[in-house]
Amino acid sequence: xxxxxxxxxxxxxxxxxxxxxxxxxxxxxxxxxxxxxxxxxxxxxxxxxxxxxxxxxxxxxxxxxxxxxxxxxxxxxxxxxxxxxxxxxxxxxxxxxxxxxxxxxxxxxxxxxxxxxxxxxxxxxxxxxxxxxxxxxxxxxxxxxxxxxxxxxxxxxxxxxxxxxxxxxxxxxxxxxxxxxxxxxxxxxxxxxxxxxxxxxxxxxxxxxxxxxxxxxxxxxxxxxxxxxxxxxxxxxxxxxxxxxxxxxxxxxxxxxxxxxxxxxxxxxxxxxxxxxxxxxxxxxxxxxxxxxxxxxxxxxxxxxxxxxxxxxxxxxxxxxxxxxxxxxxxxxxxxxxxxxxxxxxxxx
Numbered sequence: 001x002x003x004x005x006x007x008x009x010x011x012x013x014x015x016x017x018x019x020x021x022x023x024x025x026x027x028x029x030x031x032x033x034x035x036x037x038x039x040x041x042x043x044x045x046x047x048x049x050x051x052x053x054x055x056x057x058x059x060x061x062x063x064x065x066x067x068x069x070x071x072x073x074x075x076x077x078x079x080x081x082x083x084x085x086x087x088x089x090x091x092x093x094x095x096x097x098x099x100x101x102x103x104x105x106x107x108x109x110x111x112x113x114x115x116x117x118x119x120x121x122x123x124x125x126x127x128x129x130x131x132x133x134x135x136x137x138x139x140x141x142x143x144x145x146x147x148x149x150x151x152x153x154x155x156x157x158x159x160x161x162x163x164x165x166x167x168x169x170x171x172x173x174x175x176x177x178x179x180x181x182x183x184x185x186x187x188x189x190x191x192x193x194x195x196x197x198x199x200x201x202x203x204x205x206x207x208x209x210x211x212x213x214x215x216x217x218x219x220x221x222x223x224x225x226x227x228x229x230x231x232x233x234x235x236x237x238x239x240x241x242x243x244x245x246x247x248x249x250x251x252x253x254x255x256x257x258x259x260x261x262x263x264x265x266x267x268x269x270x271x272x273x274x275x276x277x278x279x280x281x282x283x284x285x286x287x288x289x290x291x292x293x294x295x296x297x298x299x300x301x302x303x304x305x306x307x308x309x310x311x312x313x314x315x316x317x318x319x320x321x322x323x324x325x326x327x328x329x330x331x332x333x334x335x336x337x338x339x340x341x342x343x344x345x346x347x348x349x
Contacts, residue, residue, distance in 0.1 A: 002094060005187055005219045006056035006079060011088030013049040013074055048074040049085070050243040058186070061209065061220045063234035065227065067344055071243040072223040073191055079221065080110040080189045093186055108187035111180025118179070119164045125175060126151060126160040133182050150178040153208050155201050170196055177205065188213065190222035194229060209233055227337035237336070241344055251336050258343055259334040261286055262308040264301075267327040268319055271299035275322040279303075282314050287342040298327070304338050 048071045056062045064072050077083040079090055081101035090097040093107040119128050126147050133143035151157045154174040159167065167175060173196050180190070193209065194202035210233050213220055224230050230237050231251045239247040239254075247254055261284075271290075280288060284307040291300040305311040308331045319326060 003057055004055040005058045005060075005093050006062075006221065007089070007091040008055070008075075008079065009053050009089040011049050011052045011075075011078060011085045011090060012047075013071075013078060013083065013085050015046045015048060017044050017046045048243055049078070052088070052240070052243070052245055054238055054245060054248060056219060056221060057235075058219055059214070059217050060235045061214065061222070061233050063230040063237045064221065064223045064240060065225070065230050065237060065340065066240035070240045072240060075240065076110070076189050076191055076221065076223055080108060081105050082110065107185055108189060109180055109183040109185050110189045110191070111177060111193070112191035119175070121163055121165050124161050124163055125156060125167075125178075128164070128175075129178060129182060132179055136183050138184075146182055150181045153181060153204070153212075154178045155204060170198065170201075173197060174201060181208075186217075187219045187221070190220060192223055192225065194224075194226070206233060227335065227340050231336040239340065239343055247343055254336065254339050255334055258339050259286070259304060261304055261306045261334070263332050263334050263338055264303040264305055264308050264312045264315065265330045265332065266301045266303070266312075266315060266319070267329075268299055268301075269297060269325040269327065270322075271301070271319065271324050272322060275318055275324060278318050278322075279315050282311060284311050287338070287345075289341060302338065304334060304342055 052071070052075060064075060066072050074083065078085050079092065079097065081092075081097050081104050084098055084101070092104045095104040095107060097104040120131070123131070126144075129147035129150060130140075130143045133146045134140065138146055148157065148160070151160055154177050156167075156171060156174055156178065159171070164172065164175065177193065180188070190209070193205050197205065206229060209220055209222070220233075222233070234251070236248065236250055237254060238245050247258065249257065271292075276290060279285075279301070282305075284305050286304040286306065288304070289302040291302070292298075301315070303311060303315065312329060312331060316326065316329065
């Protein structure tokens, strides 16, 4: 048995890009629907993945992070055999995904809080989940136990007898996660596991992935926009931008490789554009983030720099020169989010 459960080698995937004519070009809802469906013009190709390669070890938790449109979801769908790549090789648990997609799908499960669908609205939550468990091959007794277990995981056990129509949008997302967690497979592909969840249940889902799934020897590949989530959960992290893996390693490895500096954090009142432009011209600064509560009021500066003491002194001098009021200043180690912003730039989020 190979130590790598997932092998992705030189994978490419592209889509035709179409221009759709909207309601401004026609009259009425029916015309808009027809325009959307039929009046499309091809406008080139979107290259979603461009030569992506990496391996994931068995029992590893592996994060894929990147800005919107970077290719995260396309990559996960290609690994999950929902999309076939135009070129390249993908293997899951010894099975060639391109040549044997149905066989590969039996070795993994795609989970997403936004993957709402497939539920029978005439059945209760626990009945729906028992049905899915039976479809996955559990006997009836084990299906009941597993349905109860996953409802506890997502915090919906108190609504087990309700049907899905009575759930809020956030609760429906949690139910979709519960459905995904039922399967007993060696690989889970989880697309943005905590998006749209409140902080309490988001932490509960993260803890389940980090402890219970790890304990069961399950490999997890997940996408996220939250750097603290990637740092907390993942053994290794891949950063994808414009369809390419631009960085890969542990959180500590990425920090050591891409920052080589410290973070100067300054909060001040009345920080205006002239002062910011002068600060941005300081030579040792690698990356700077500016967070305004409102212009002319409170501003937070997070500055990744090679020379923290000199940068701190220079920034304070500039702010005082422009009559800003300093609230506090601090020097700290960079976080994974600082690394991400330095690599990806202003496309964060």
